[in-house]
Amino acid sequence: MLKTKQKIALAAALQLAVMSTRRLLGKGPETRVRRAEINWNLDLREGIDFSIWLLGAFEPETVRYYRRLLRAGDVVLDIGANIGAHTLPLAKAVGASGMVYAFEPTDYAFAKLTKNCALNPELVPRIRCMQYMLVDSEGAGAATPELYSSWPLEQSEGLHDLHQGRLMATTGAEARTLDSVVRSLNLRRLDCIKLDIDGFECAMLRGAGEVLRLWKPVIILELAPYALAEQGANLSQLMHLLAESGYRLRYLSTGASLPTDAPTIEKQIPPGASVNVVACPESVREHTHGSD
Helix, strand or coil: CCCHHHHHHHHHHHHHHHHHHHHHCCCCCEEEEEECCEEEEEECCEHHHHHHHHHCCCCHHHHHHHHHHCCCCCEEEEECCCCCCCHHHHHHHHCCCCEEEEECCCHHHHHHHHHHHHCCCCCHHHEEEECEEECCCCCCCCCCCCEEEECECCCCCCCCCCCCCEEECCCCCEEECHHHHHHHHCCCCCCEEEECCCCCHHHHHHCCHHHHHHHCCEEEEEECHHHHHHCCCCHHHHHHHHHHCCEEEEECCCCCECCCCHHHHHHHCCCCCCEEEEEEEHHHHHHHHCCC
């Protein structure tokens, strides 16, 4: 299992060769491309952008999974949407009768998210972008911290030691609980949540108990014990929060159940690494994995 830092290093080596060729052709790092029938405005100095440019998608295995999972008319929450790397493919997967609500708190990534959405006018009616940070409780004037939303491929100071991310401001963000947001949206259904918020998962889930109990959406999430620890949480707490709402963790790649004890899982995920998993309510377990 490669650590995030190792993945970034591999991408940086490829990006160096690509950028050298582009400079010879008189091209810069920013480009507008079409991948998998989606239009993108990309900065090839950024890890997520470069992955989309090179592979056609960010985290292709995850994209393939939810393309099999989702059906026309489904409603999805993309929590930690960043530049829209999953928002736009999700919008294609749910069809014209579906809806994707994209949550991104950092000013930097939210601006790129809205720009990428605007490049795809046929998808715009089925996407709503919200600059919210999802938390465990709301309070008047609650501050939102700087968050990681940039993974530069070129050498830079001030990057996270393990995942090489750069902190970005959340000046325009509002702190909300997911329960409060979903109530205000008056949703009639909620089928899936894509969750990638770099260690803030426990706080977010504490503010989402009503949503999970009522709707039982399938949750696709990145599991990174070291990131949880950095935010004062741990894998045991995350698993307990999910179990309280009737969820069980499964590997996204195989559908096999994860061990039920956190220490065993942590031994399988080295510090600085992560694994994409699916939190599936037992009542829909067969439906979730039957199409894999």
